[in-house]
């Protein structure tokens with residue numbers, strides 16, 4: 001498997017940069033056809049365990065503890081070695097991989113010679129302390145991994161060149177007001193699984209990052225929507241906070257939003273047109289307290305509404321008018337664990353002609369019992385007439401049933 005590594009490094013070199021950042025957070029995962037209850041992990045781990053004998057290269061130098069592949073002399077691999085301190089990093093090194101070690105502090109002289117670093121991976125260590133300004137002096141640094149450590153403070157200041165900053169799974173509870181100042185090139189910021197609350201995210205904290213495309217704030221302690229987000233944002237993750245409402249016109253400033261993940265919050269009443277976002281493709285508001293549906297923007301493909309308190313899905317509300325020349329793109333709808341008493345009106349297929357599946361699963365009755373609608377999963381073939389450019393990945397799934405067959409049945413559910 002060792003040969004894969006150079007390939008990966010090559011990938012980094014020849015710059016599919018903008019896209020590879022999304023691999024870390026699974027934005028592009030397939031939607032769950034038969035979802036299970038496990039919460040999806042945010043990160044994919046690539047653990048390196050296959051190194052044998054440390055390899056020393058006399059020409060350019062490599063730390064004795066580490067491995068520098070001959071073909072990729074600017075990379076140094078020091079991961080999974082039980083290291084307690086950062087080894088000496090020679091000047092020519094541009095990528096250093098130190099993940100899965102036992103490093104607990106980043107001191108000002110630990111990286112002193114490595115002025116050309118573009119990427120530092122210090123994830124999965126025990127870092128509690130970062131000396132002031134250690135990272136700021138790397139004026140070429142593009143990517144900094146510090147996820148899965150014990151940081152309580154944001155490692156301020158950071159170099160202005162930074163494009164991707166990963167700080168998930170730490171204990172960060174405050175951000176200096178000017179934490180992000182000057183980080184004009186940051187495209188991805190991951191702060192999931194920290195201890196951030198509303199008081200730390202002020203109006204101006206994130207506003208100046210004009211290139212920010214992805215912001216992950218899941219699993220924190222937010223009670224309201226983060227203010228002042230930059231209008232460049234395309235992916236916003238706020239799962240598992242305690243957000244109970246969305247201010248009027250909040251998303252007007254985020255016209256580029258493609259995906260919004262807000263499951264496991266406390267959303268209760270939202271305005272009918274809250275999610276009227278013309279570029280939105282994925283919306284997850286499962287595990288909230290919503291009582292009714294809302295306007296579905298035209299480009300939305302995947303909608304997650306499970307584990308809410310919806311008794312009746314009003315299709316007229318989701319789709320006030322049908323225009324055959326301008327049809328909606330919705331393909332997947334998940335509505336299990338609500339309070340539905342019957343399947344959604346078949347009008348939904350006129351409104352959303354591209355729908356492939358509606359996942360009904362179990363529903364809760366008024367006395368709290370679980371019930372099952374007769375139709376648990378509604379699937380149908382895609383009509384060949386529709387030229388659905390996004391008709392990906394599920395051609396080979398076994399689809400059963402045809403449109404419009406089962407919703408006339410009555411009564412609609414079994415009790416369990």
Ligand SMILES: *[C@@H]1O[C@H](CO)[C@@H](O)[C@H](O)[C@H]1NC(C)=O
Nearest residue numbers: 044045046099121123124145
């Ligand atoms: C950095 O470490 C993480 C593990 O925490 C890993 O997922 C990621 O792929 C590493 N980055 C590179 C470029 O090796």
Ligand SMILES: *[C@@H]1O[C@H](CO)[C@@H](O)[C@H](O)[C@H]1NC(C)=O
Nearest residue numbers: 088089090109110111112113
């Ligand atoms: C930095 O480089 C100098 C000269 O090459 C060397 O003596 C020193 O040990 C290096 N320090 C570290 C921390 O790498």
Ligand SMILES: *[C@@H]1O[C@H](CO)[C@@H](O)[C@H](O)[C@H]1NC(C)=O
Nearest residue numbers: 139159160161162182184185
């Ligand atoms: C930001 O990125 C641009 C384009 O890649 C680059 O020219 C510029 O120098 C970067 N800014 C900083 C502060 O590194």
Ligand SMILES: *[C@@H]1O[C@H](CO)[C@@H](O)[C@H](O)[C@H]1NC(C)=O
Nearest residue numbers: 039219220221239240241264
């Ligand atoms: C949400 O966060 C709490 C801690 O704040 C944690 O106990 C719980 O497991 C998380 N739930 C999910 C679904 O991640």
Ligand SMILES: *[C@@H]1O[C@H](CO)[C@@H](O)[C@H](O)[C@H]1NC(C)=O
Nearest residue numbers: 272273274276277278295320
């Ligand atoms: C959605 O927004 C568009 C403008 O972007 C507007 O024309 C339309 O009336 C809105 N629809 C609803 C239901 O609010």
Ligand SMILES: *[C@@H]1O[C@H](CO)[C@@H](O)[C@H](O)[C@H]1NC(C)=O
Nearest residue numbers: 312313314315316317318320
């Ligand atoms: C569905 O929504 C429409 C438009 O908001 C409303 O006029 C209608 O009364 C609603 N129907 C039900 C059954 O709630």
